[in-house]
Amino acid sequence: xxxxxxxxxxxxxxxxxxxxxxxxxxxxxxxxxxxxxxxxxxxxxxxxxxxxxxxxxxxxxxxxxxxxxxxxxxxxxxxxxxxxxxxxxxxxxxxxxxxxxxxxxxxxxxxxxxxxxxxxxxxxxxxx
Numbered sequence: 001x002x003x004x005x006x007x008x009x010x011x012x013x014x015x016x017x018x019x020x021x022x023x024x025x026x027x028x029x030x031x032x033x034x035x036x037x038x039x040x041x042x043x044x045x046x047x048x049x050x051x052x053x054x055x056x057x058x059x060x061x062x063x064x065x066x067x068x069x070x071x072x073x074x075x076x077x078x079x080x081x082x083x084x085x086x087x088x089x090x091x092x093x094x095x096x097x098x099x100x101x102x103x104x105x106x107x108x109x110x111x112x113x114x115x116x117x118x119x120x121x122x123x124x125x126x127x128x
Contacts (some may be wrong), residue, residue, distance in 0.1 A: 030110060034117075037106050040078040041119045047074045048100045049123040053100045054126070055091065064089050080104060097105060099124045 048071055055062055062070070067089045068123050075082040082104050090099040101122040 003100060033108055033110060037108070037117055040080060041121065044075060044078050044080055045121045045123070047071075047078075048102075048118075048121055052100050052123040052125045055094060056096055057119045063095065064091055066097075067091070067100065071102070075102070095124070 051067065051070055051074075055067055068084065068087050071083045071087050071089070072082065075087075083100055086102060086104070088099070088101040091097065099122075101118050101120070104119070105116045105118050108117060
């Protein structure tokens with residue numbers, strides 16, 4: 001028996017719960033795909049900055065190949081898609097100058113949308 005003014009709705013409250021949960025799940029999925037890539041880039045940037053800062057202070061001093069190999073090992077450790085040949089290293093021991101750079105791209109697959117994040121980490125031992 002339905003009284004006047006009362007409307008029976010069935011399933012409306014389930015939709016009100018399912019839609020926000022789907023949106024929340026999609027947001028968590030996107031965050032889980034993107035945040036680790038940015039975090040790895042942050043760690044890599046910190047590592048090459050440290051490498052550039054202390055490259056000329058050790059004994060014996062590191063060669064270009066040693067610096068490139070150290071940077072490449074760190075990139076492999078962080079699952080950064082870098083080629084050894086694409087790592088740019090410049091050293092001028094007379095001026096005390098070290099410059100390290102790398103350009104790389106990480107493809108992101110969100111199942112319904114694919115895109116590529118471009119990164120250009122760079123470090124040197126110049127003071128501001």
